[in-house]
Ligand SMILES: O=C(O)[C@H](CS(=O)(=O)O)OP(=O)(O)O
C-alpha cells in the first residue's frame with residue numbers, strides 16, 4: 593500500500609526524497625485556490641515563478657501576469673492573488689505567469705518529484721482520485737508562511753489523508769497530526785481559522801469573502817499538474833482525448 597506523508601514547510605523539503613513520489617503542493621490562502629479557480633475559469637497554462645521580475649518578463653510572450661506580496665497585488669501586474677479576480681472571463685484561453693509570497697515557491701521547490709499536483713479544498717476530490725490512480729507514495733507540501741507552519745495548509749493535508757485513508761497508509765506523525773486537526777476543525781473551518789495567523793495578518797485587507805470561498809470543498813473538477821516548466825489542467829486533456 594502506498595503511503596501519504598506531510599511536509600509542513602518547503603524549508604523542510606531537504607529532509608525528504610522526492611524521487612518516485614507524487615507531491616501535492618498546497619497553499620489554501622490563497623495561491624493554489626486561486627490557480628485552481630483560474631483553470632476552472634478556462635486559463636490555458638500557468639507559469640508559477642518565484643520572483644517579481646521573472647514574472648513581469650512573461651508579459652512579452654503574451655501572458656497575463658499575476659503577483660502578490662504580503663497579501664497585496666503588486667504594482668504593474670494584471671492580476672493579484674484573489675480567486676475573485678479571475679472570474680469575469682478575463683483569463684479564458686490565456687496563459688498566466690504568477691508569483692506569490694508562499695504558494696509559487698512551494699510548487700517550484702517540489703518540481704523534482706515524479707508528479708506535482710496543485711491541491712486546494714476546491715479540487716480536493718479530483719486530487720484524491722488522481723493520487724489513488726497513480727498509486728505512488730504521496731507527500732503533501734504545505735506552502736506555510738515564509739517558511740513557517742500554518743493551519744490552513746495542514747487542514748487541507750488532513751482532509752486529503754482522510755479521503756485516502758482506505759488506500760494509503762498514513763502511519764507517520766505528520767499525517768496523523770494533520771488528520772486529527774482536520775477532524776477537530778472540519779465542522780466549521782471558517783470559525784476554526786478565525787484566530788489563525790493568515791486571517792489576523794490580512795484582516796485589514798477585508799478578504800473574508802476569499803477565505804470563505806477557499807475553504808469550500810469540491811467546487812471544481814480541475815487537476816493542475818506540473819509539466820516541464822508549467823502547470824496544465826489534466827481534466828482538460830481528458831476531455832480532449
Ligand atoms: O495572498 C495571500 O493570501 C498570501 C499572503 S501572505 O504571504 O500569507 O501574507 O500569499 P500566499 O502565497 O498565497 O500564501
Ligand SMILES: [Mg+2]
Nearest residue numbers: 619621622694
Ligand atoms: Mg498562503
